[in-house]
Amino acid sequence: MANIQRTISPVDGSIYVERELADQRQIDAALQRAVEAQRDWKQTSLTERAAICERMVQYMLDHANDIGAEISWQMGRPIRYTPAEITRGFEERARYMAAIAPDALRDISLAPQDGLQRFIRREPLGVVLVLAPWNYPYLTSVNSIVPAIMAGNSVIIKHSNQTPLVAERYSEAFREAGLPDAVCQHLHITHDDVAGMIADPRVDFVAFTGSVAGGHAVQQAASQRFIGTGMELGGKDPAYVRDDADIAYAVAGLVDGAFFNSGQSCCGIERIYVHQAVYDDFVESAVELTRQYILGDPLQPETTLGPMVRTSAADFVRGQIASAVAQGATALIDPALFPMSKAGTPYLAPQILVNVNHSMDVMIEESFGPVVGIMPVKDDAEAIALMNDSKYGLTASIWTNDAERALQLGEQVNTGTWYMNRCDYLDPALAWTGVKDSGRGCTLSALGYESLTRPKSFHLRTVTDG
Incomplete structure (x- = not known):
């Protein structure tokens, strides 16, 4: 047979x-x-x-x-x-x-x-x-x-x-x-x-x-x-938002980078580090934008967020979120805003987590789903150290108006591609490669x-x- x-x-x-x-x-x-x-x-x-x-x-x-x-x-x-x-x-x-x-x-x-x-x-x-x-x-x-x-x-x-x-x-x-x-x-x-x-x-x-x-x-x-x-x-791609960044532009790019394709992208944004001077503004704007997604039947033209590929994948992300919250993280998106998000299905609401750290799996293990953790940092050095604190190295991005500084910091990050003011994009004229795992x-x-x-x-x- x-x-x-x-x-x-x-x-x-x-x-x-x-x-x-x-x-x-x-x-x-x-x-x-x-x-x-x-x-x-x-x-x-x-x-x-x-x-x-x-x-x-x-x-x-x-x-x-x-x-x-x-x-x-x-x-x-x-x-x-x-x-x-x-x-x-x-x-x-x-x-x-x-x-x-x-x-x-x-x-x-x-x-x-x-x-x-x-x-x-x-x-x-x-x-x-x-x-x-x-x-x-x-x-x-x-x-x-x-x-x-x-x-x-x-x-x-x-x-x-x-x-x-x-x-x-x-x-x-x-x-x-x-x-x-x-x-x-x-x-x-x-x-x-x-x-x-x-x-x-x-x-x-x-x-x-x-x-x-x-x-x-x-x-x-x-x-x-x-x-x-x-x-x-795999990837656990980070982004760093400096205090001189265009916050509205960074929010739009990074929310899309985190949640497009329900986060199922090898170079999707899975962790964000934001300078403490602009952290609150960034988080508030990111939450507001994320709430605007429409989770639903992907065959309907109004849907902007579809199901994950299978229920087990969604359950894995649900588990990461629950574990992080149990360790002290705060989930900022109310799943009730997304009625299609139900346990036992591949439909999962997008989620932003704060009060996170690198002891949590959601910040170090690949999620491959619609969740992102956001951490404040005091300066460039702390951001670079956290970006490099990963077994992955596919892409990383910096959001700033200082191109010279972006180049300097890019040389310190262990990654295959370093972006300034963009993410989650492959340019066919550039080598697509990764380091570490x-x-x-x-x-x-x-x-x-x-x-x-x-x-x-x-x-x-x-x-x-x-």
Whole structure:
């Protein structure tokens, strides 16, 4: 009897997608097809690769509204926002990475020497296995898929079992774009089968986005092989609001950074440190703005805050909040303002906590939900010490009108990206990377091509006489 994967929608608890899981024979066949397809694909010109990727992007844009509805049903983000995952971030990243490929992959030519020609060429790795999460299912996956294809690799996508339709959309879009068969495939498989694929010699690189525990599992599966693994893992991203900041602007940016997508963002704001001189004003404004969210059915256009991905995720955040309150924290948002917020469901009201400290899990462990703690600080030094007091380091932001000071403090913070007066945004021209338990490796920017290729040196003696 076939094994069936079921996707339970957080919207109403119904089964939204059912898919038969691939068996070992099908997995083996997909791997072999990927190997064989890549041999031809790597000979395809960059111009043709870019044209195919452009047609793939256009397919996604043409179907953005339908895709948005699928995202909302699968993981719960309000439908007023989901089409923009395609029409904004996905399009921007895909087109940028395709556009820079000729420069990023160009041969590195060395100064001529008598009778010698020397250069370094970036060659594709082979088969890239992309393991993608549900929270931003297209944004997280496009970071690896498009540059892998552009670099001449073949790709196999294993998407989260919460968002299986995303992998299918990629396959359909690339097929419509004219990508040769098996250059981009998808599989619905178990975690054990993923581990088996990682151990298979036909897989040459693994691009993983997910939890720290998931990253360790990928590392374990790859431990007997000398292959690269890219890890984009968890975060507990901090923000620091200085006393010279535009408070209204900082509140708007940070409340959105904390609660958009119900806080389910690897680079969402999970802790805020505010200079004591402006602390009260900041907290008061943040509470006022947070109360304006509309928690409800994500398929309704007025909804601005949808359910979390599943009840267990919401219960985890409820537990963090309850534990912090038991330790002395104060919850400033009355859940009664959000009638859809009910125990035993994935619907959870946003929450702001004050009187918090780093002995509380809510300030040190990833929440991945609609809760944020706010602490007053007396100066820059205290803020930097608290920002660095974390096992994570994906992004951090400072809110100030002093750009010079922002740069000085940014050099002291252990993070992959340092923002001034913005947060929770990926610029495809910049390296997307993390430190500590936030991961290893890099996607986006010209540097994102480095992990998807290998350098090959050419050392040619062209003159042999004399």
